[in-house]
Amino acid sequence: MSEPSAVPRTVDPRVTDVVLALVMALVVAVVIAADPEAVRHAGPGAYLFAAGFGALVLMRRRAPRTVLVVTVLGVFVYYTFQFAPIGMALPAVAAIYSAAELRHTGWAIGGGAVLVAVSTYYRTVGNTPEEHLTPYDLVTNVALVAAAVALGVAVRLSREARVHEAHAAEQRLQAERLRIARDLHDVIGHNLSVIALHSGVAAEAVGRDDDAARGALEHVREATSGTLHELRSTVRVLRGPVDGPAPTGLAGVDALANPARAAGLAVDVDLDVPPGLLDGAIDAAAYRIVQESLTNVLRHAAATRVAVSVRVTDGRLVLRVSDDGRGAGPDLVPGSGISGMRERVALLGGALTAGAAPGGGFRVVADLPLRLDG
Structure with missing residues (x-):
C-alpha cells in the first residue's frame, strides 16, 4: 500500500x-x-x-x-x-x-x-x-507603526497568494481532467464506430464471403487493441504528473485514416505543416478534431469520400474535413461531438465552424493559432 x-x-x-x-x-x-x-x-x-x-x-x-x-x-x-x-x-x-x-x-x-x-x-x-x-522618540514611533503596517500587509498578501496558487492548481487539474475526458471521448468514440461498422460487415459476410468476414474481424481486433492501448496510456497519465506526455499529433493523421479506408470510405489527406511549427497542445488538438470529424462521418454522414486538409495560411493553422454525405440533418445533435470540438478550439484561441458544405455533404473548418503564445 x-x-x-x-x-x-x-x-x-x-x-x-x-x-x-x-x-x-x-x-x-x-x-x-x-x-x-x-x-x-x-x-x-x-x-x-x-x-x-x-x-x-x-x-x-x-x-x-x-x-x-x-x-x-x-x-x-x-x-x-x-x-x-x-x-x-x-x-x-x-x-x-x-x-x-x-x-x-x-x-x-x-x-x-x-x-x-x-x-x-x-x-x-x-x-x-x-x-x-527627541528625534529618537519620533523615529521609534514612526518605525514601529510602519513596521506593524508593513508586516500585516505582507502576511495578508502572502496568504492571499497561497490561496490564489491553490485555486490556480485546482483549475489546472480541472482542465487536465477535461482534456483527458475529451481524449477518451474522441478515441473510444472513433474506435467503437469502426468496430460497429466492421462488425456489421462481418455479420453480413459470414457464410457468404469468409475472407471478407475475416478481414472485417481483423479490423475489429485492431480497433479494439488501439482502444485498449489508449486506455492504458490514459491510466499512465492519471498515475503520473499532470504535465504528462502529449497525445498523438498531426503526424498520426494518416494512420488515423486507415480504419476509415478499410471500412470502404475514401479518405484523401492533404497535410502541409512543417515539423516543429506547432505547439504540442495545438498539434494534439488538430489530431483530435480530425479524429472526431472522421468518427462523425462514419456514424452519421453515409458518405463515400472525405477530404482532410491541414495547412498553414496567413500565420494560422486551417483544418478542413469535408465529406460527400447527407449533410446537416437531424442526426447532427450536440452529442455528436461538434460542441466538444468547438469548445476545445475556443480554449486554444481559435474558432470552429461546422455545417453543410456548398457542394453538398458536411464540412468542419477549424482555425487555430500556431502557438499558444502568439
Whole structure:
C-alpha cells in the first residue's frame, strides 16, 4: 500500500492569537519594569494595563477595528494616570498589525498616525525634560507603526497568494481532467464506430464471403487493441504528473485514416505543416478534431469520400474535413461531438465552424493559432 501524501500542517489561529497576546502583555510589562523610576510610576494598575493590551489581541480577528480603537484610547488613558512611559506606538503594535493583516490597512495607518501625532504634540508642548520631544522618540514611533503596517500587509498578501496558487492548481487539474475526458471521448468514440461498422460487415459476410468476414474481424481486433492501448496510456497519465506526455499529433493523421479506408470510405489527406511549427497542445488538438470529424462521418454522414486538409495560411493553422454525405440533418445533435470540438478550439484561441458544405455533404473548418503564445 502506498504511503499517504503529506498534508501541510497549519497552526491553529487561536494558538497564534494567544501567543501574540502573551507577547504583547509581556513586552509592555517588561518596558514598565525597566523604567528607572518604576517604584514611583509602576503600580499594579500599570501592569493591569499591560494585561489589558494583551487581552485585546484575543479579539483581533472578530473585531480588528474595535480592538484598534480601544487600544489607542487605552494608551491615552494609561498616560493620564502618569504610569511609567511605554511609548505611544508600542502598546498598539499588535492592534495595528492585526488591522492591516485583516484588510483594514487604512484604519491601521490612521490609528498609527493618531498615536504619532498625539505623542509629537504633547512632547512638543511639554514642560519637563522627560516630556521634551527627541528625534529618537519620533523615529521609534514612526518605525514601529510602519513596521506593524508593513508586516500585516505582507502576511495578508502572502496568504492571499497561497490561496490564489491553490485555486490556480485546482483549475489546472480541472482542465487536465477535461482534456483527458475529451481524449477518451474522441478515441473510444472513433474506435467503437469502426468496430460497429466492421462488425456489421462481418455479420453480413459470414457464410457468404469468409475472407471478407475475416478481414472485417481483423479490423475489429485492431480497433479494439488501439482502444485498449489508449486506455492504458490514459491510466499512465492519471498515475503520473499532470504535465504528462502529449497525445498523438498531426503526424498520426494518416494512420488515423486507415480504419476509415478499410471500412470502404475514401479518405484523401492533404497535410502541409512543417515539423516543429506547432505547439504540442495545438498539434494534439488538430489530431483530435480530425479524429472526431472522421468518427462523425462514419456514424452519421453515409458518405463515400472525405477530404482532410491541414495547412498553414496567413500565420494560422486551417483544418478542413469535408465529406460527400447527407449533410446537416437531424442526426447532427450536440452529442455528436461538434460542441466538444468547438469548445476545445475556443480554449486554444481559435474558432470552429461546422455545417453543410456548398457542394453538398458536411464540412468542419477549424482555425487555430500556431502557438499558444502568439
